[in-house]
Amino acid sequence: MEIKILSRGEESRVAAELAEKNHAQLRKELSFLPERTVDDFLRRLEWMIDKGRLFGQFEGRVMRAFMGCFTIENFRNEGPGSLTPDWCLYTEPGVEGRLQFSALFRTMLSDVLDDGVRIHAFGVYSSRRDIAEILDLFAYGRIVMDAAVPTAELDAALNGTAVPERSVEVVIAHDTDAEALAELDAELAAHIGRLPVLMPDPRGDDCEEWRQRLAEKDSAAFLARTPDGPCGFIKARNPQFDVTYCVHDDSVLAVDGLYVRPEYRGTGVGTRLLSEIVREAKSRGKRLISVDCETMNPEAYWFWIKYFKPITWSVLRRF
Ligand SMILES: CC(C)(COP(=O)(O)OP(=O)(O)OC[C@H]1O[C@@H](n2cnc3c(N)ncnc32)[C@H](O)[C@@H]1OP(=O)(O)O)[C@@H](O)C(=O)NCCC(=O)NCCS
Incomplete structure (x- = not known):
């Protein structure tokens, strides 16, 4: 050899x-x-x-x-x-x-x-x-799961799932929502910075970055809100360099952010946001939806694994 x-x-x-x-x-x-x-x-x-x-x-x-x-x-x-x-x-x-x-x-x-x-x-x-x-x-440990699911399969799986309380509505995010989205994104970053993920120096997009993002042709973003204000968001775009090459394709819409405020979790808001991404994927003719998430982020991992199939595991060792 x-x-x-x-x-x-x-x-x-x-x-x-x-x-x-x-x-x-x-x-x-x-x-x-x-x-x-x-x-x-x-x-x-x-x-x-x-x-x-x-x-x-x-x-x-x-x-x-x-x-x-x-x-x-x-x-x-x-x-x-x-x-x-x-x-x-x-x-x-x-x-x-x-x-x-x-x-x-x-x-x-x-x-x-x-x-x-x-x-x-x-x-x-x-x-x-x-x-x-x-x-x-x-002694390598898992850090990230890249996963995907056919749009039609996810559509069928989400059909009939519990809908959140009427007081939560999900709308397309507009330029005027940039400030609210930046605030929610900062909360998502803080979540990733805390145990058990402990990502060093995580940051979400600021208001200006959100404005630019919302103006991009391939961007899709939805905001969940209640009469008391915004409570969650989801965003997606064409797959970028940081996700597995397996999904780098015109047929794929890649989710790269999902967040629901703690007091609204477990009531179907995340699922409702995901349904909007399915609708968007269908209207763009995207055959597949992909996502990547930290495996040590329990809320995210258990949410995604319910519907998506793992493609690649990333594992890491410190020497
Ligand atoms: C991940 C997140 C968006 C899920 O939102 P949510 O509104 O609570 O999700 P839903 O109520 O629609 O839950 C759908 C399913 O996900 C799974 N799930 C969600 N949270 C879970 C948890 N903490 N533990 C285990 N399963 C969970 C369940 O299977 C649930 O279905 P069920 O209620 O029928 O059992 C939310 O927990 C969150 O914002 N977490 C912090 C931010 C984050 O990690 N974002 C993801 C970055 S990739």
């Missing part, structure tokens, strides 16, 4: 073929996910060769597995961290795969630690339960 740094050309193409095979396996379990080609992965892996490091594990001249990572200057507001995205990791299943994983991991991580980077995270497809088990044994 030999480990080599991969270069552009034949080596990156073989790695891209393995990445495509891995993705095809994920799509066997989650057939609603957009298709990917070898070229899609080739572009990403060549980016990794330029910006990060990419290692292949060879048996003779044949590449069997690969693993790579790159450094993010301020990873989740915690300083420099290294990330292995879900598309940048392939090992064979079974015993061979475990050996490949261990060898690649040692090589890649010693490089990361030599650079003085003390945080490393993996994205792992939910179909790779074998890799998730290894990472569990290697």
Whole structure:
């Protein structure tokens, strides 16, 4: 077994073929996910060769597995961290795969630690339960779930769910709601900053950022309010760089914020807000709805897992 740094050309193409095979396996379990080609992965892996490091594990001249990572200057507001995205990791299943994983991991991580980077995270497809088990044994803990559901399926699931009290109405958010939304967003950030998530320095969008966001063509936002004032919001847009590549597609509407004030929780307001996103997705012809959430945020995790299917788990270890 030999480990080599991969270069552009034949080596990156073989790695891209393995990445495509891995993705095809994920799509066997989650057939609603957009298709990917070898070229899609080739572009990403060549980016990794330029910006990060990419290692292949060879048996003779044949590449069997690969693993790579790159450094993010301020990873989740915690300083420099290294990330292995879900598309940048392939090992064979079974015993061979475990050996490949261990060898690649040692090589890649010693490089990361030599650079003085003390945080490393993996994205792992939910179909790779074998890799998730290894990472569990290697003391990596889950931090984020990326999940999705077909719009039609969510629509059917939400049909008939309890509606909140009449006194709560949900409306499309307008420019004039920017101040109220900024206030609610600050509360959401504070929630993420407290136990059990403890995200350092979280911040929501301020009033001006909300104005800009609401003016964007692909933005969707709804406000829940009572006669006493606003009590929650939901927002969505086209998938951005910070969510799994699996959902980067025109057919996807990505939810990137949901909040209900504590005194209104558990009465169906969150569900009602989500129903508006479904309606919006249908009217835009979006076939899929995606979301990502902190796994250690219990309210959010249990809300999303009720309707959405995990695509990728992100796991992290501090060294
Ligand atoms: C997540 C949140 C928006 C849910 O809003 P909500 O109005 O309480 O949600 P609903 O009343 O519509 O609950 C729908 C379902 O979610 C699940 N759920 C919601 N909160 C839950 C909790 N604390 N524990 C377990 N399940 C929960 C339940 O299955 C519930 O259905 P049920 O009442 O039939 O059992 C709300 O808890 C919140 O604002 N949390 C803090 C901010 C946050 O974490 N936002 C998400 C960022 S990704």
